[in-house]
Amino acid sequence: AQSVSQHNHHVILSEAASLELGCNYSYGGTVNLFWYVQYPGQHLQLLLKYFSGDPLVKGIKGFEAEFIKSKFSFNLRKPSVQWSDTAEYFCAVNGGYTGFQKLVFGTGTRLLVSP
Amino acid sequence: GAGVSQSPSNKVTEKGKDVELRCDPISGHTALYWYRQRLGQGLEFLIYFQGNSAPDKSGLPSDRFSAERTGESVSTLTIQRTQQEDSAVYLCASSLGQLPDEQFFGPGTRLTVL
Numbered sequence: 265a266q267s268v269s270q271h272n273h274h275v276i277l278s279e280a281a282s283l284e285l286g287c288n289y290s291y292g293g294t295v296n297l298f299w300y301v302q303y304p305g306q307h308l309q310l311l312l313k314y315f316s317g318d319p320l321v322k323g324i325k326g327f328e329a330e331f332i333k334s335k336f337s338f339n340l341r342k343p344s345v346q347w348s349d350t351a352e353y354f355c356a357v358n359g360g361y362t363g364f365q366k367l368v369f370g371t372g373t374r375l376l377v378s379p
Numbered sequence: 380g381a382g383v384s385q386s387p388s389n390k391v392t393e394k395g396k397d398v399e400l401r402c403d404p405i406s407g408h409t410a411l412y413w414y415r416q417r418l419g420q421g422l423e424f425l426i427y428f429q430g431n432s433a434p435d436k437s438g439l440p441s442d443r444f445s446a447e448r449t450g451e452s453v454s455t456l457t458i459q460r461t462q463q464e465d466s467a468v469y470l471c472a473s474s475l476g477q478l479p480d481e482q483f484f485g486p487g488t489r490l491t492v493l
Binding site for chain 1: 382410412414419420421422423424427429434435438470478479480481482483484485486487
């Protein structure tokens with residue numbers, strides 16, 4: 265079955281630091297990849313997605329992610345974080361054995377940005 | 380426009396009671412999904428609707444869980460004879476039902492079983 269691993273469960277950064285959150289998935293075939301964010305007290309929102317084409321995907325609020333098929337990875341990056349980026353970040357994938365309907369999520373990474 | 384809405388936002392119940400959770404998807408979205416998020420864990424898929432039919436129920440954890448969707452709109456998730464391990468946030472999402480697709484999530488229902 266498809267699985268998603270997020271290596272960092274908690275990350276603490278100072279404002280202006282660079283961010284990279286790891287995400288690896290298990291299936292090597294055709295997949296769609298997503299990063300969702302959940303700000304405190306808010307519901308899950310889409311940050312960015314990869315369906316096909318350019319493996320470097322730009323999302324909202326200055327986030328980007330790079331799909332590296334050979335490494336089964338879709339790491340999330342931001343060059344300079346802000347206090348308002350404090351949130352929980354989830355990587356998700358669909359495709360392969362699980363089909364393209366349901367999403368398989370990682371366990372999430374809690375990011376705390378100190379001002 | 381209006382997003383996915385869910386009700387109630389919080390539900391506290393006693394072990395053994397039945398509960399119903401409601402989801403109103405975005406208008407025009409033919410696909411609807413239920414997920415569960417237990418404390419400290421990622422979201423786990425429960426069931427998927429395309430229109431009013433459920434081609435994938437593979438994530439329902441036991442026969443105490445059931446869901447239906449009517450009028451290609453509202454969906455209800457029913458948990459019978461609730462157990463403490465059912466305590467979680469239950470999230471609903473909807474999408475256009477086309478491939479590739481993006482799911483839009485509701486705020487969730489926090490269920491606490493005492």
